[in-house]
Amino acid sequence: MKIFIDSADLTEIEHAYSQVIVDGITTNPSLLKKALEKRREKDLKQYLRKILLVAKGTPVSLEVTAYTARSMIEEGTKLYQLFNPVAKNVYIKIPINPAFKDADTTHFDGLAAIRELTQRKIPINCTLIFTPEQALLAAKAGAKIVSPFAGRIDDYLRMQQGLKFEKSDYFPATGWIDQGKVWNDNGVVSGIDLVRQCVQVLRQYNLNTEVLAASLRNTRQVREAALVGAHMATMPLEVIQDLLKHPLTYKGMEKFTADLVPEYAELV
Ligand code: E4P
Numbered sequence: 001m002k003i004f005i006d007s008a009d010l011t012e013i014e015h016a017y018s019q020v021i022v023d024g025i026t027t028n029p030s031l032l033k034k035a036l037e038k039r040r041e042k043d044l045k046q047y048l049r050k051i052l053l054v055a056k057g058t059p060v061s062l063e064v065t066a067y068t069a070r071s072m073i074e075e076g077t078k079l080y081q082l083f084n085p086v087a088k089n090v091y092i093k094i095p096i097n098p099a100f101k102d103a104d105t106t107h108f109d110g111l112a113a114i115r116e117l118t119q120r121k122i123p124i125n126c127t128l129i130f131t132p133e134q135a136l137l138a139a140k141a142g143a144k145i146v147s148p149f150a151g152r153i154d155d156y157l158r159m160q161q162g163l164k165f166e167k168s169d170y171f172p173a174t175g176w177i178d179q180g181k182v183w184n185d186n187g188v189v190s191g192i193d194l195v196r197q198c199v200q201v202l203r204q205y206n207l208n209t210e211v212l213a214a215s216l217r218n219t220r221q222v223r224e225a226a227l228v229g230a231h232m233a234t235m236p237l238e239v240i241q242d243l244l245k246h247p248l249t250y251k252g253m254e255k256f257t258a259d260l261v262p263e264y265a266e267l268v
Contacts (some may be wrong), residue, residue, distance in 0.1 A: 005235070006026045006031065006214070008036075011039075012237045013051055024060065024232065024234075052086040061091045061125040064092065067100075069109040073112075073113050073117060091145065094125075095128045096111075110126070115141045118143070124143045128149065130149060130194065132194070138209070140207070145210050148194045150190075150194060151214075153185060153190065157189075168218050170220050175189030195228055195230050199228055211230050211231050218239060222239065222243060
């Protein structure tokens with residue numbers, strides 16, 4: 001499974017690329033807002049170019065902000081023409097269904113944009129996937145990647161039941177059983193279950209679309225995303241760092257270091 005960093009913070013991105021094996025970057029408008037505010041960046045074009053160069057050879061998803069098919073196609077094409085020449089690694093992120101409350105758009109605008117941009121040979125990462133059927137339709141429209149948001153499904157299930165939780169708290173992949181019933185969102189019992197169902201549906205029909213497990217907030221979710229066959233997983237830098245931690249690893253290092261005899265230390 002490929003590991004992506006879910007960030008628009010250049011310092012974090014540079015750190016991740018220099019220290020560990022990172023296979024790509026996902027950004028979204030909220031991550032960019034956070035990074036720009038923190039860094040007081042003024043020149044967004046230059047800033048994005050720097051990110052693309054750090055990630056050279058690995059994909060970087062840039063999300064559109066428009067929400068009608070026509071405007072998403074226009075924005076996606078412009079973003080791609082402007083930024084893909086920098087390092088040839090841009091994916092355009094299109095929401096599966098941009099018809100949020102009061103928006104002047106339809107349920108089909110996302111699919112129309114994916115289809116048209118795909119015909120223009122622009123690779124698409126379809127975002128805000130919360131059901132396997134959304135993933136299926138995005139794949140049929142031509143998306144190269146679909147991004148089920150695992151963590152947000154877990155939050156949603158807990159919030160519906162009024163459960164207090166921290167964002168990073170683990171939620172059981174097999175679902176939360178309460179008085180003999182499993183909490184579920186129309187048959188999806190957890191974020192990881194959503195990822196699993198997306199993988200299964202796309203595999204069943206040999207669709208040429210990869211599943212990127214998104215919105216991951218802890219290491220156990222990352223492990224479970226790998227176990228259910230996600231092709232990629234995106235996560236914040238802290239979660240990438242946590243992937244390496246275990247108390248017995250620290251303890252083992254202490255013991256090996258303490259046991260080091262001078263002859264061994266002088267070997268090389
Ligand atoms: C993925 O592409 C999104 O940027 C991201 O994973 C969303 O994560 P969040 O739910 O933690 O905001």
